[in-house]
Amino acid sequence: MSSIQDANSIILRTEHLGRSVHDKLLIQDANFELRAGEVLAITGPSGSGKTSLLRLLNRLDEPTSGTVLVEGVDYRSIEPRELRRKLGMVTQRPYLFPGTVADNLRFGPAQRGETLGPEAIKELLAQVGLKDYAGRDVANLSGGEAQRVSVARTLANSPLVLLLDEPTSALDEAAKLEVESAIQKVMGKQGLTCVVVTHDIVQAARLAKQALVLESGRIVRAGSVEEVLRA
């Protein structure tokens, strides 16, 4: 995370962000910021609120306190569909829609009335190591391939920030490395700003430069990956 001195490049900032459901606090007073090109890992034990925090970031759930600023703008003033396009999310399970890989990649742009051309599809698939998969039926993909298609599908919306919710937790070791390598390639090539939720601290160290640790919905440590994970 960054100091406030370089405020112009801050893409995402949470201010006292919190959510409680039926008097149970899921997230409490979360404050952090993310500059362009940074990769932030959110770690913590199961049930600590990692996914809850990520869902608040693209407003799949409503905060009960605080807010999120996207490029300095309160995200409640951004139309939800536009906000979710800007803060693209890759879920733990890929949830591909029935049809071909290309159909899935075209889904996001089609919601705005745009058509994703064959060249753009090819390029996106090449980024995740699935160059010739455009015409494949998603029913015939392996778990790792499906997750890479899910990453490419989110990238097809040209997001400002990529939110990854435990993208490899449901995969075996080989598929995990494939997906992780695809994510690293995307991050490196596009210099994309990312938030990665992971319970795997070794993976957090491989993917991110910054990290924060959640416990019972509270941020208990934050800083560079080395500092945070060593503590």
Added chain:
Amino acid sequence: MLRLWFHSQLQLGLAQALVAALAALAVVLLARRRNIHLEGETVIAMVRGLVQIVAVGSILVLLLRAPRWTSAFLLAGMIVAAGATSARRAKGMPGAFHVSAWAIAFGAGSIIALMTSMGVIDTAITSLVPVGSMLIANAMNTNGLALNRFRSDVLAHAGEIETALALGAEARNSVSPYVQASFEASLIPAIDSMRSLGIVWIPGLMAGMLLSGARPVYAAIYQFVVLAMIFAASGLTSLISTLLIRSRVFSSAEQLLLQPGR
């Protein structure tokens, strides 16, 4: 056999009701052996049903000499009760009662009004109330099926729906496959009833008309008329309820409110 023991019509009716109820309870006991517990719900439904139909029968006797416009009040009351009954099939869905009541009111109500104005349903209380109640009851069942299926589909596919939302889809588009599936599934009984008319079953209304001396061909045609009206009323109700309910499962910020475990 019962006719040998019971000579008054009331006693015979109660004995017949008891035997039919015992058959229904036997099925409930069989289900219980397979760990499917329907006892409470079935007993309450049967007692309620018997009390209600006897009450309505008694009211109808009183209403035989009432002005025709009183039918509208009776049917309106039935619509409200039907809305409350079918809304119970949509546990946890925000606004299920309002959606059900409006959908049945517009769906069944408009078909009753249209058919009455065209002379297909007679305006006499003894005709309008029973035929109207058939349309309302079937619309209620269809609505309950539609909402129940929609609820199950949304809960089972919350991940897919939120994925579509996260990719920038409009809330209503993210649930459109489930709206369509609910609508189609809810109309299966109405379509099957029409398809099997006369072959698998001869409905009570036709049997009643024959017993009261109507010409068999007219009784048969009118039965088709009733089933076609039931299909129209049920289809319109389901169409309206599935369209109304789809926006109720989202917040104003297009967040899915109906989630497993919430």
